[in-house]
Amino acid sequence: MTPGARVAAAITVLDQIGGGAFAEQALTGWARASRFAGAKDRAAVRDHVFDVLRCRRSLGESDGRLLMARLLQRDNVDLSHIFNGLDHAPDVLSETEAAALALPLALSDAAACDLPDWLWPVWQASLGADALQAAQAQQARADVFLRVNQRRITLAAAMAALAQDGVTAQAHDTVDGCLRVLDNPRRIRTAAAYLTGLVELQDAASQRAVQMVPVAAGARVLDYCAGGGGKALAFADRHVADIFAHDIAPARMADLPDRAARAGVVITRLAPDQVADHAPFDVVFCDAPCSGSGTWRRSPDAKWRLTRDRLDALCAIQNDVIGRAATFVAPQGLLAYATCSVLQDENDAVITRFLHCNPAWSVMLRDQRLPGPDGDGFFLSVLAQNNIS
Numbered sequence: 001m002t003p004g005a006r007v008a009a010a011i012t013v014l015d016q017i018g019g020g021a022f023a024e025q026a027l028t029g030w031a032r033a034s035r036f037a038g039a040k041d042r043a044a045v046r047d048h049v050f051d052v053l054r055c056r057r058s059l060g061e062s063d064g065r066l067l068m069a070r071l072l073q074r075d076n077v078d079l080s081h082i083f084n085g086l087d088h089a090p091d092v093l094s095e096t097e098a099a100a101l102a103l104p105l106a107l108s109d110a111a112a113c114d115l116p117d118w119l120w121p122v123w124q125a126s127l128g129a130d131a132l133q134a135a136q137a138q139q140a141r142a143d144v145f146l147r148v149n150q151r152r153i154t155l156a157a158a159m160a161a162l163a164q165d166g167v168t169a170q171a172h173d174t175v176d177g178c179l180r181v182l183d184n185p186r187r188i189r190t191a192a193a194y195l196t197g198l199v200e201l202q203d204a205a206s207q208r209a210v211q212m213v214p215v216a217a218g219a220r221v222l223d224y225c226a227g228g229g230g231k232a233l234a235f236a237d238r239h240v241a242d243i244f245a246h247d248i249a250p251a252r253m254a255d256l257p258d259r260a261a262r263a264g265v266v267i268t269r270l271a272p273d274q275v276a277d278h279a280p281f282d283v284v285f286c287d288a289p290c291s292g293s294g295t296w297r298r299s300p301d302a303k304w305r306l307t308r309d310r311l312d313a314l315c316a317i318q319n320d321v322i323g324r325a326a327t328f329v330a331p332q333g334l335l336a337y338a339t340c341s342v343l344q345d346e347n348d349a350v351i352t353r354f355l356h357c358n359p360a361w362s363v364m365l366r367d368q369r370l371p372g373p374d375g376d377g378f379f380l381s382v383l384a385q386n387n388i389s
């Protein structure tokens with residue numbers, strides 16, 4: 001496909017998203033209907049769509065054509081080379097469109113930061129002096145990070161193995177065992193180091209959070225909201241411990257046995273009715289369902305779909321989840337509550353409410369990361385029970 005044809009495809013997908021479709025579904029639908037598109041075309045169309053979605057408001061919230069045109073204009077691309085109607089490229093811009101593009105946009109603070117109006121005050125209240133920087137960080141693409149399975153390979157050997165498949169990576173400055181991918185991130189899933197479990201895709205902030213939780217040798221650790229099991233795998237990689245994984249939707253853990261086998265670790269999956277029988281645990285890690293507000297660079301669609309009602313519903317789930325998870329912790333054990341959100345309602349407010357209802361517990365460690373060059377936004381609070389001797 002020509003550059004113009006890729007832009008035309010992105011416009012089609014953006015118009016579907018504007019009409020209510022989910023980004024992933026619209027992209028998959030387009031790819032299925034466009035068998036002529038190769039892997040590089042699909043990647044380019046996806047990049048266009050996600051680049052626009054990250055900045056949808058600051059690009060003027062128009063139809064797909066104007067959004068794409070503004071994005072390209074912002075990136076100093078000559079629009080006449082793209083909007084020329086040749087070889088499946090988009091039609092030449094109309095006079096009205098050209099006039100709209102010539103005018104500067106008058107943007108509110110929320111629009112300039114690419115956040116919904118209702119969220120901007122909530123975001124500011126949560127992040128204070130960091131609000132602007134954290135919002136702006138979500139307007140750009142995020143780096144890809146890998147967790148090296150250090151049980152099986154050193155960082156240097158993992159980098160060398162990845163390089164053989166054309167993936168260049170370097171050690172993260174502050175997170176042990178973490179690699180930042182510099183080149184060809186799309187080749188990771190076919191790289192031998194990935195297929196043989198030597199490296200896993202995992203954001204640096206998630207890796208850091210797992211490393212911050214104290215786990216004694218031989219401990220029993222429950223990943224209570226395991227999903228695909230990324231945190232359980234990270235615990236298993238770092239500790240000689242019995243690792244258990246649970247999720248209210250067990251189907252989400254379907255790939256975990258294969259991933260654990262690839263990594264050379266053992267993780268016991270527990271169905272919801274089996275957790276109590278296996279309790280208590282020395283550590284219960286609760287990676288609660290959340291807005292994902294620290295990861296919106298990777299899923300910008302979610303930023304525009306979040307509503308106040310949905311946030312309130314998530315907070316109710318979080319309050320429930322932490323309360324349930326606490327019941328499975330051994331008397332001298334630890335309860336770790338984590339989200340990939342930067343919103344206070346989902347983080348400190350949940351902890352404050354839990355402590356109010358459960359005065360025997362207190363916070364022994366708190367960490368809040370903002371989205372930025374070193375990883376996604378992430379919150380971690382580790383709690384212990386008081387006066388347990």
Ligand SMILES: C[S@@+](CC[C@H](N)C(=O)[O-])C[C@H]1O[C@@H](n2cnc3c(N)ncnc32)[C@H](O)[C@@H]1O
Pocket residue numbers: 224225226227228229230231232246247248249252287288289290317321
């Ligand atoms: C943020 S995701 C977990 C991501 C996962 N830890 C990882 O690293 O890939 C949250 C998970 O919590 C699960 N969940 C939601 N409500 C739950 C509940 N009441 N008890 C346990 N898990 C729950 C969801 O099914 C979802 O898989």
